[in-house]
Amino acid sequence: MGAGQSGLQLALGLQSKGYEVTLMSNRTADEIRTGRVMSTQCMFDTALQHERDLQINFWEQQAPKIEGLGVSVATPDAGRAIDWLGRLKGYAQSVDQRVKMAGWLDTFVQRGGQLVIHGASVADLDFFSRTYDLVLVAAGKGELVSMFGRDAARSPYDAPQRALAVAYVHGLGPRPEHPETEAVRCNLVPGVGELFVMPTLTTSGRADILFWEGLPGGPLDVFNGVKDPAEHLALTLELMEKFVPWEYSRATKVELTDAGATLAGRYAPVVRNPIGRLPGGGLVLGVADVVVANDPITGQGSNSAAKCAASYLSSILMHGDKPFDEAWMKATFDKYWFTTGKPVTQWTNAMLGVPPEHVLNLIGAAGQLQPVANRFANGFDNPADFDSYFYDPEDTADYLAEVASASASASAAGASAAAGAAGASSAE
Known part of the structure; x- marks a missing residue:
């Protein structure tokens, strides 16, 4: 269930190993391709390697190769107290999920996969759990998620920690300090929020993502209810000029990539119990952000999804013909949690708080x-x-x-x- 990074990667991986796979998506490939942007994905080398391993890295030659990650810290008068660029060992890349998920969905069907366009309900899962050897839930929103109870011990926040606002644009100039280097830029504005800028490949080619994360109730928390994309972009730029003028100075000629190029929202970071229990007694296993949903402040969403899909694929292949029972489901999630989920959650939750002195020193x-x-x-x-x-x-x-x-x-x-x-x- 679910045709995002983890659901599709896992479906294609299983398909390549000879498994019969049915994929449920609430949208067709064309609806995804022509719809609104879904995320701010920037995938780093390890996650990209999982795509290469399955030979589904179809956009690697077209997407910008991101070779650096920079951090700037703003002063109260909109100057820069800190400004540096770290070099990545292997390049990162961002491909608009409208491009990638639509392309992967088409590939899954072309390779003989069974695609059902339907928003699944708990009643559907009850039926599927009796029909299929294993049911995986990779749809991170809606009714299905309610089956997976919140793990309070691993979820310190019960409310959103940031208000999120995204715009995909053409026409952004380079950073003058490193004009030759494609880089993700993390601009920290203490007490206000963060602006992330990242190169991407979208439906209309090379573009950049402007992504504000604002403290709820603060000066960046102004996008709720803004429906007009042009108004959304104008607000984005106005806030850039006020808080991060060094980024605004290269954004004076930007325009939105398309009519669906903006997104705003918020959600509470949460870790859930990985096994969903159905009314009829069946069990389903949650995947990626269904069970570990972190704030995007550390850019780990699509990376964790790729790593989760790769980890689950490995666990399925190693299990052979044995039944996918509760013990297997727990062990499969635990393997992912301790290698990826836990370190990501710990770091992300730390970055959401006020940084302690030793982190500022670092x-x-x-x-x-x-x-x-x-x-x-x-x-x-x-x-x-x-x-x-x-x-x-x-x-x-x-x-x-x-x-x-x-x-x-x-x-x-x-x-x-x-x-x-x-x-x-x-x-x-």
């Missing part, structure tokens, strides 16, 4: 120490890495001291080598 140090900037940027690909240096003040201090020492040693060695070369030159 982000500031990245401006002077390129290895720190690079490591932070690559944490978006592997959030588990933050565990060793991000959460504990002592770990952060030890890590920064280690990098500073290595940097000083490298500088001294370079100076010594330069002096030696100069001495040899004068001896000649």
